[in-house]
Amino acid sequence: MTDRCIIIGASHAAAQLVPSLRQEGWQGEIVIVGDEPHLPYHRPPLSKAFLSGEKTAEELPIRPAAFYDKNEATFYHGYVRAIDRVKKSVLLENGDVLSYDKLVLCTGARVRKINVPGAELGGVHYLRNIADVEGIQAHIATGKNAVIIGGGYIGLETAASLTKQGMQVVVLEMAERILQRVTPPEVSSFYARIHAEEGVEIKTNVQVTQITGEQTVQSVLCDDGQTFPADVVIVGVGVIPNAELAEQAGLEVNNGIRVNAQCVTTDPNIFAAGDCTNHFNDMYDCQLRLESVPNANEQAKVAAATLCGNPKTYNSLPWFWSDQYDLKLQIAGLSRGFDHMVVRGDQDKGRSFAAFYYKEGRLIAADCVNRPKEFMLSKKMITQRSMLAPELLCDESVTVKALIEQLR
Amino acid sequence: MGHITFIEYDGTQHDVDLEAGKSLMQIAMDNGVPGVDADCGGECACGTCHVILEANWFPETGEVVDDEKQMLAMTPEQAETSRLACQVHTTNEMDGMVVRLPEFQM
Ligand SMILES: Cc1cc2nc3c(=O)[nH]c(=O)nc-3n(C[C@H](O)[C@H](O)[C@H](O)COP(=O)(O)OP(=O)(O)OC[C@H]3O[C@@H](n4cnc5c(N)ncnc54)[C@H](O)[C@@H]3O)c2cc1C
Ligand code: FES
Numbered sequence: 481m482t483d484r485c486i487i488i489g490a491s492h493a494a495a496q497l498v499p500s501l502r503q504e505g506w507q508g509e510i511v512i513v514g515d516e517p518h519l520p521y522h523r524p525p526l527s528k529a530f531l532s533g534e535k536t537a538e539e540l541p542i543r544p545a546a547f548y549d550k551n552e553a554t555f556y557h558g559y560v561r562a563i564d565r566v567k568k569s570v571l572l573e574n575g576d577v578l579s580y581d582k583l584v585l586c587t588g589a590r591v592r593k594i595n596v597p598g599a600e601l602g603g604v605h606y607l608r609n610i611a612d613v614e615g616i617q618a619h620i621a622t623g624k625n626a627v628i629i630g631g632g633y634i635g636l637e638t639a640a641s642l643t644k645q646g647m648q649v650v651v652l653e654m655a656e657r658i659l660q661r662v663t664p665p666e667v668s669s670f671y672a673r674i675h676a677e678e679g680v681e682i683k684t685n686v687q688v689t690q691i692t693g694e695q696t697v698q699s700v701l702c703d704d705g706q707t708f709p710a711d712v713v714i715v716g717v718g719v720i721p722n723a724e725l726a727e728q729a730g731l732e733v734n735n736g737i738r739v740n741a742q743c744v745t746t747d748p749n750i751f752a753a754g755d756c757t758n759h760f761n762d763m764y765d766c767q768l769r770l771e772s773v774p775n776a777n778e779q780a781k782v783a784a785a786t787l788c789g790n791p792k793t794y795n796s797l798p799w800f801w802s803d804q805y806d807l808k809l810q811i812a813g814l815s816r817g818f819d820h821m822v823v824r825g826d827q828d829k830g831r832s833f834a835a836f837y838y839k840e841g842r843l844i845a846a847d848c849v850n851r852p853k854e855f856m857l858s859k860k861m862i863t864q865r866s867m868l869a870p871e872l873l874c875d876e877s878v879t880v881k882a883l884i885e886q887l888r
Numbered sequence: 889m890g891h892i893t894f895i896e897y898d899g900t901q902h903d904v905d906l907e908a909g910k911s912l913m914q915i916a917m918d919n920g921v922p923g924v925d926a927d928c929g930g931e932c933a934c935g936t937c938h939v940i941l942e943a944n945w946f947p948e949t950g951e952v953v954d955d956e957k958q959m960l961a962m963t964p965e966q967a968e969t970s971r972l973a974c975q976v977h978t979t980n981e982m983d984g985m986v987v988r989l990p991e992f993q994m
Contacts, residue, residue: 499920522929542929544918551920774927774934801933808955810933852955856935856962859994884962 483508485787486570486578488560488725489586490514491523492776493754495542497584498553500784510553511578513560513570516609519545524773526613527637528803532644533617537610563729565747582787585737585745585752586780587722589771594629594715598691604713607634619712622646627700627710629688631658633802635716636671639680640804650681650708652700657684663815667835667847670827671804678805721756721769734758736769741793743783751787753779762795763862764814764844772800797863807831810855813845813862822874824854834858836873843868853880860887890983894921894939897991908980912949912987913937913973923989930974935959936993937973938966942986945969949976965990 485501487494490512501510514520521540529535548555559573569579591606593599605616616638619626626642628635631653639649651658657668675682683706690701691713700708721736732738732746736758743751743759754776758769778796785792802809818837825833827849834854837845842865846858857880861868866887872878890906894916904919916924916937925936932955941949946969952960953975960970973987 499922502920503922524929524931528931542917543920547918547920773929777925777927799927799934801928801931803931803933808931808933852935852958853962856959856994860962881961 483581484579485510485582485584486580487512487584487586488514488570489588489722489754489756490516490518490520490555491586491588491754492520492542492773493584493586493588493780495520496777496780497586497753497784498543498548498551500781501788502551504785504788504790506784506788508581510551511556512548512553513556513558513572513578515557515559516611517557518610519543519548519555521610522773523609524801526610527607527634528641530610531613531616531638532641540610560725563725563750565729565750568749581749583750584783584787585726585750585756586754586776587725587756588776589719589721589755591715592718592720594688594717596688596690598693598697599715601691601693602696603693603711604691604697604715606715607638608719616712616714620645620647621711623648624711625709626650627652627708627713628716629700629713630716630718631655631682631684632661632716632718633659633800635714636675637802637804638714638716639675640678643678643680644805649679650683651675652686652688652702652708653682653684654687655684658682663847664818664821664835666821666823666827670833670849673828674805674807674831719755719771721758723756726750726752726756734767739779741782741795742786742791743779743794744786751783753783759794761798763797768798768814770798772798774799797859799859807849808852810848810852811845812848812855812858813837813843815845815847818844820870822870824874824876825851834873836870838870841867843870843873857884860884890980892978892982892984893986894919894923895986895988896921896923897989906978906980906983906985908978908982910978911974912939912971912976912978915978916973921989923993924973925993926974928974932956932959932972932975935963935972938963938990938993939971939973939976940965940967940988940990941969941971942988943969945982945985945987946971948979948981948985963990963994965992 727733815837820838832850834848848855928934
């Protein structure tokens with residue numbers, strides 16, 4: 481009997497595990513159990529090109545069906561209820577039991593739900609999968625009102641996509657500014673200005689208290705008494721890692737499934753990769769739970785190598801991107817804990833600048849808006865632990881090319 | 889159907905089908921060619937789909953847009969005929985094209 485590797489969750493991490501497992505020499509079966517009725521697809525376009533209609537569902541799969549056939553990876557549509565670590569098997573919701581030799585948890589994350597009266601009304605949507613977007617798309621029409629709850633990247637991307645399609649968009653943010661969790665005030669105010677210029681109304685310091693309507697939503701009420709008419713409501717208030725399955729199986733879980741630098745959980749036959757993990761990042765010397773495609777891909781490669789007996793260590797720079805209107809934001813590294821910030825360009829005018837974040841004299845992160853060169857430079861500087869002075873970075877009379885020369 | 893040859897840095901060759909209309913990055917992904925990371929899935933946001941074309945094929949692959957130019961300018965292994973594979977839209981005329989991969993994706 482050949483060995484079987486089961487992957488739970490059919491998304492970014494799974495789509496990278498299949499080729500990586502084969503490249504690392506896995507000769508046994510590969511079975512992917514996923515509860516979405518699709519081949520693994522690109523999730524980032526859901527709030528961007530797919531929502532705005534520039535990309536169709538046919539363009540979303542990460543790899544075609546033929547790829548999985550060729551690599552002898554089979555899909556099993558279903559939801560895993562439990563893991564039996566003693567018998568080394570997984571129990572599906574329909575009662576089926578599948579045994580494994582190696583198991584990889586790629587269960588990702590799910591949206592955080594809001595708990596206010598009316599949250600169950602028709603027209604109230606979240607945004608995590610294709611079905612969610614299809615639900616939202618049914619309401620898109622010129623002149624209709626969209627209320628977005630949550631001013632994080634996904635909420636703002638959604639706002640941009642819907643305004644572009646002629647909708648009247650309001651974003652409601654509980655904190656005193658949008659993007660508060662992820663960027664300093666300078667970058668928040670840049671995005672607030674752009675959205676205002678594009679016609680999106682952003683309200684901060686407001687808490688939603690109720691969503692009203694008969695069958696479907698009609699308006700959104702806030703704690704300060706304001707009411708916003710709504711034909712559709714989209715909630716983007718963060719995600720929760722899908723770690724319960726691991727927790728019930730007795731694996732260590734703490735804000736995600738704990739994995740070591742080789743992507744192994746507390747059971748040597750069980751691995752985890754992607755949004756569901758909580759891992760140690762050597763570069764930042766802390767535990768992290770990331771929500772990003774590059775992280776899912778990288779962890780999948782590491783897990784595959786380790787699983788095949790060629791242990792690899794995860795050590796990569798977190799990075800992220802966000803597309804809104806004509807703005808391409810590329811974020812290198814993590815800015816939390818920075819003690820000094822400099823800006824190249826002017827975030828108060830125009831649509832392009834780069835903000836560099838330093839800690840103890842070293843670059844730790846950068847937010848680059850329409851500045852691909854600065855982004856590439858930052859990636860390089862952070863991984864090289866460069867001490868290149870902030871004064872040089874914010875001096876536009878020094879070209880990026882000249883800066884990169886100084887690194888060599 | 890035509891074909892495209894990807895050559896990894898260590899010389900490993902991958903002859904794959906040319907499905908005209910797809911991006912060069914997607915063709916590499918569809919065939920599991922190692923060495924193309926394509927972290928952003930083709931948004932021209934990551935620079936991890938860098939490829940180097942054989943010189944005679946370069947003119948066939950169309951214009952290099954500004955974003956792509958800027959990202960390529962920063963990749964350490966940039967060559968005269970470098971492209972981001974996600975920005976190259978394949979056509980039937982590309983049958984037989986040879987594409988080299990850099991040692992590292994940044
Ligand atoms: C709208 C949106 C925009 C985004 N934009 C960006 C971006 O610009 N850049 C970026 O880097 N990242 C972005 N992300 C984040 C990125 O999509 C995630 O980091 C990535 O999808 C993580 O992949 P994953 O494989 O770890 O898990 P997920 O994509 O979360 O997939 C997990 C899968 O497992 C399934 N599953 C869970 N439990 C079970 C079970 N018990 N049984 C069976 N199946 C199960 C789930 O249904 C899901 O299909 C965005 C996300 C969203 C929602
Ligand atoms: S896939 Fe990211 S730039 Fe080409």
